[in-house]
Amino acid sequence: MSQDFDIAIIGAGIAGASTAWALLEASPNLRVVLIEMEERPGYHTTGRSAAIFIESYGGPAIVPLSRASRAFFGAPPAGFPPLLHHRPSLIIEGPDDAGGLERVAAEYDEGGVAYDWLDAAALAASPVGPMLKAEWRGRGLIEPDCHDIDVAALHQGFLRGVDGAKPTLVTNAEVTAIERRAGVWQISTRAGDLRAPIMVNAAGAWCDGVATLAGAAGKGLMPLRRTMAVLRIDPAPPADLPTVMSSDGSFYFKPDGERLWLSPHDEIPDVPHDVRPDEMDLAVVIDRFEQATTVQVKRLESSWAGLRTFAPDRLPVFGFDAAVDGLFWCAGQGGFGIQTSPAAGRLCAALLLGGNPPLDPKPYCANRPLA
Numbered sequence: 046m047s048q049d050f051d052i053a054i055i056g057a058g059i060a061g062a063s064t065a066w067a068l069l070e071a072s073p074n075l076r077v078v079l080i081e082m083e084e085r086p087g088y089h090t091t092g093r094s095a096a097i098f099i100e101s102y103g104g105p106a107i108v109p110l111s112r113a114s115r116a117f118f119g120a121p122p123a124g125f126p127p128l129l130h131h132r133p134s135l136i137i138e139g140p141d142d143a144g145g146l147e148r149v150a151a152e153y154d155e156g157g158v159a160y161d162w163l164d165a166a167a168l169a170a171s172p173v174g175p176m177l178k179a180e181w182r183g184r185g186l187i188e189p190d191c192h193d194i195d196v197a198a199l200h201q202g203f204l205r206g207v208d209g210a211k212p213t214l215v216t217n218a219e220v221t222a223i224e225r226r227a228g229v230w231q232i233s234t235r236a237g238d239l240r241a242p243i244m245v246n247a248a249g250a251w252c253d254g255v256a257t258l259a260g261a262a263g264k265g266l267m268p269l270r271r272t273m274a275v276l277r278i279d280p281a282p283p284a285d286l287p288t289v290m291s292s293d294g295s296f297y298f299k300p301d302g303e304r305l306w307l308s309p310h311d312e313i314p315d316v317p318h319d320v321r322p323d324e325m326d327l328a329v330v331i332d333r334f335e336q337a338t339t340v341q342v343k344r345l346e347s348s349w350a351g352l353r354t355f356a357p358d359r360l361p362v363f364g365f366d367a368a369v370d371g372l373f374w375c376a377g378q379g380g381f382g383i384q385t386s387p388a389a390g391r392l393c394a395a396l397l398l399g400g401n402p403p404l405d406p407k408p409y410c411a412n413r414p415l416a
């Protein structure tokens with residue numbers, strides 16, 4: 046394998062993979078390498094998501110990125126199978142969050158997101174109605190045009206490349222040292238040394254650490270732990286259950302066949318590592334679920350946790366570093382990195398190659414002031 050590339054991308058999760066794909070879409074002859082420390086790309090956050098597309102998710106400033114990704118998901122390019130399964134998103138309001146839905150509706154209005162109100166009768170008649178205790182069945186807000194995403198198919202599609210133009214993927218290749226010599230990055234990895242004039246930092250929770258290796262200042266990125274429980278419940282969830290979220294952000298759930306995925310919507314500050322769920326977080330969310338519903342939790346079948354990594358202003362960080370030549374940031378994808386990946390990849394490719402970005406990159410500029 047040649048050790049010389051045009052662009053080296055550190056991290057082969059969805060951020061790195063979508064950027065590699067978009068680079069080759071724009072310029073098929075580029076030599077792009079994806080450098081991944083694990084044996085399997087997707088081992089960290091990308092493989093631990095809830096696999097949902099909800100346009101409003103992440104707030105009004107993220108809506109343009111999600112919206113710009115819709116056409117890709119709706120009609121995926123050659124090489125991708127169908128990626129979406131329709132599943133609306135429903136926000137419900139509990140007894141301790143009166144007015145919570147008005148707060149959510151105001152955010153939807155600000156982002157221009159389409160939604161409908163459900164009154165008590167409509168909520169009771171919806172697939173979730175029979176599951177809810179009376180005090181959670183007052184009213185709801187439904188965002189109809191939401192979906193489950195086939196994350197593995199999306200990620201693999203990006204890694205396969207475009208029309209035969211494929212990124213080189215090097216796994217088991219933790220980057221341990223980075224040096225810039227005569228305008229070229231010398232990247233030392235556990236699988237050997239690689240060189241490229243441009244280096245993309247797409248290392249997820251590890252981005253600030255990778256920047257430090259390259260001699261750049263970090264962005265104050267915060268990895269926040271999120272937990273997911275997989276439950277067997279009685280009765281089993283209906284297949285047409287929406288993704289159901291509480292307006293106070295204390296839980297959300299969605300079906301996965303006979304099982305239910307349930308998350309406490311937690312955001313526990315953590316450090317970059319192979320994160321595991323905490324028993325207490327699992328117990329807390331099962332209790333919250335039992336307080337809100339009439340169904341019986343038969344057992345906790347499995348669980349996982351992942352790190353959602355945010356910049357201090359909770360917007361992604363895309364673009365060349367202002368102080369360190371040839372270093373490009375692709376970081377801070379928080380809780381929306383899967384659903385925004387098609388547009389984010391193309392945005393990063395345009396910034397890297399000097400092409401036309403699919404949307405205004407200014408709000409996400411790597412050199413904006415970050416507290």
Ligand SMILES: Cc1cc2nc3c(=O)[nH]c(=O)nc-3n(C[C@H](O)[C@H](O)[C@H](O)COP(=O)(O)OP(=O)(O)OC[C@H]3O[C@@H](n4cnc5c(N)ncnc54)[C@H](O)[C@@H]3O)c2cc1C
Nearest residue numbers: 056058059060082090091095097220249351381382383384
């Ligand atoms: C529970 C949960 C639910 C979520 N639900 C959704 C959802 O429904 N929809 C949505 O859009 N998003 C969701 N997200 C967020 C989404 O998963 C992330 O935004 C996205 O996966 C981030 O991708 P990434 O490529 O930046 O990070 P990662 O997937 O973590 O990839 C970074 C890669 O960099 C590698 N790396 C790090 N350091 C080095 C190094 N020194 N050398 C080489 N390689 C290195 C790592 O091994 C890793 O593979 C969820 C996240 C969690 C945890």
